[in-house]
Amino acid sequence: MQTATLHPYTKLSLSIFFSLLSVLLDQPRSLFLLALFSWLILLGSRPSKPVLKMHLILVLTTVWGLVVSQGLFYRDFPRTVLFCLIPPGESFSGLCLIKEGLFYGLVQALRLVAALSAGLYLVTSTPKELLFRAVSALPLPRGLTLMALAAVRFLPAVADDLRLVRQALRLRGYRPLRRGLFYTVKTELSIVYPLLAKAVRQARALSDTLLTRGFDPLLPPPKGLLPPVRLAEKILVAFLLLAAFLVLAAKILFWLYFQGVFYEEALRPLYALVRCFL
Template identity: 30%
Template sequence: MYNRQVWEATPADTPIHKMDVRIKLALLAAVMLFAVGLEGARPLFFLFVCSLGMHFVARSSVQRWQVLAVFLLVGLWGTMVSQALFYNQEPRTMIACLVSPTTPWIGEWTGGIFIYREGLEHGAVQALRSGTMLTCGLLICWTTDPRQLLQCFLHWRMPFEVAFMVITSLRFLPVIFEETAVVFTAQRLRGFEPARSLSPVRWIRTAFYVLFPILARSLRRAATLALSVESRGFGRGNSRANLPMLPLPQQFACVGIFAVILVGATLKVIYSLQHNGVAYFPQLRGVYDFMAVWL
C-alpha cells in the first residue's frame, strides 16, 4: 500500500490502457452522474459490479486489488454501520440493541443505541455510490499517465490553474503514501508501536504522531512546488494543448456516452418533476413506472 509503484500509472496492453483519455474521462463522468442520480440499490449494485469488472479488464495487480479492497471494505462497512446507528428517518426497525435505554448513564443519556434495518439499507446505497466512484477513479489513476490527463484538460479549455491543481494532486497521491510509510518507519525505529493496543486514546495519539510530520512535509513540498512553477512563469504562456482527432469508432463511443448521460439526466428530471408535483405527463406513465421500479 505504501509502495509508490502501486499508486502510479503503469503502461500495459489492455483495452482500458489503450483507450483514449478523453473516452475514459467521458466514461468516468457518466458513471459519476449515474452513481449520484440513481437511487435504487439494484442499479447501483450493478454499476458497482461493472466498475469492479473494469479492473479485471485492466488486469490490475494484486497489490492494487489489495488497496482497492481495503478502501471498499472500510467505506462499505463504515457507512453501513454509521447509518445503521444514527438513522433518524421513519419508518425504522430496530434489529439489535447495543445499549439499552435503561443502562445507567449512557443509556439514559442517549435513549438507547440501536441498529436500524433501514439505516443499514440506506448506508449500503450510499456506500455503493461512493464505492463506484472510488473504483472508477482509481481505475483512471492506475491506467492513465497524468501528462495525458493534463493535455486532455487543456484541450478541453479547462483553466490552466485548475488543470494543474488536479494533476498535481494526482501526482502527490503516491508521494503522500510513500511519506506515510517513511514516517511509520521512523516512528518504529524510535520504538513506537502504533498497533500494540486497541485503546481509542492510543489510536488518536498515533494519528497525531503520524499526521503532523506528513502535513509538515506536504506543506514544505507545496511551497517548493509553488516557488518552482512561479519562477518558470506559471500560467503566462500558451495554455492550450491540441490532441489529435479521435478515430471514428471512438468518436461514436464518445457520442454514445454523452447520449446515455443526456437520456439519464432527462429521465431524472422528468421523474423529479412528477415526484415533486410540478408536472405529470400521463402519456409517459411507462417511463415513470420504469424509473420507479428499476432506477
C-alpha cells in the first residue's frame, strides 16, 4: 500500500486517529496492534533511510527509557521483584527491577510509538509546502496558523545558527570544561544571547513584512490552493472519525459502569468487549 500519496488532510486525520486511540486504548494487545498499524502506514509511505534511522532511534530510546524507568521506579501493587541492583537496607527501600513496572512501561511505550509513527508519517511523507498549505487552509484564525508555520520554518534556521555560534566559539579557543565547570556553564548559557537577538530581529522583520503586505490576522484562510480530497479518502476519513468516536463512547460507557454511575444489562457485551480488547 502506497500511503505517501494520500491527501494531507487524510494523513492529518490518520495521525489524529492514531494519537487519539493511543490515549483511549489500555489493552496491551490492542495497543500493540495500533502501534504496528501505525508503523506499517509509515513504512507504506516508503520513507528514506535517514527517516527510518531516525524513527528507529526514537522508538528504541522511547521504549528503553520508559520500560527501564517504570521497571525501576514502579510503585503500585502487586509487585514482583525480578532482581535488585541495590538491595533494600534499613533506611532504603532498594533499587529493584519490577516485572509489573516493566510491563507497564512497555504499554506506555506502545502508546508513544503509535503516536510517534503516525506523526512522523504525516511530516515526512508530505511535501513541506503541501503541509504548510493544508495547515494554512484550516478553519482557524490566520494569525495563528501563519505564526505557527513561521515558527516551524525558523526552527531549522535556529539549529543552523546554533551550530555556527558554537563553531565561532570554538574558533575563539573555547573548549567545554577546559576552564572549569562554572566557566563552561556560563559560556554554554550565553549562547542564548545571539540566538535571542536574532530571533527578535527576525520577528521584527516578519512583523514589518506582514504590516506592509496587507496581512490581516482575522482574514479567512485562503481557499482553492489545495488539491481536492478524493471520494475514497473522504470515506476513509469518515470511517476513522466514526471509529474513534465509537471507541470513545464505549470507553465512556464502560467508565460509567466501572464507577457505578450507570449500568445497562443490554450493554454487557459492550462492557466485555471494552474489558478484553480496548
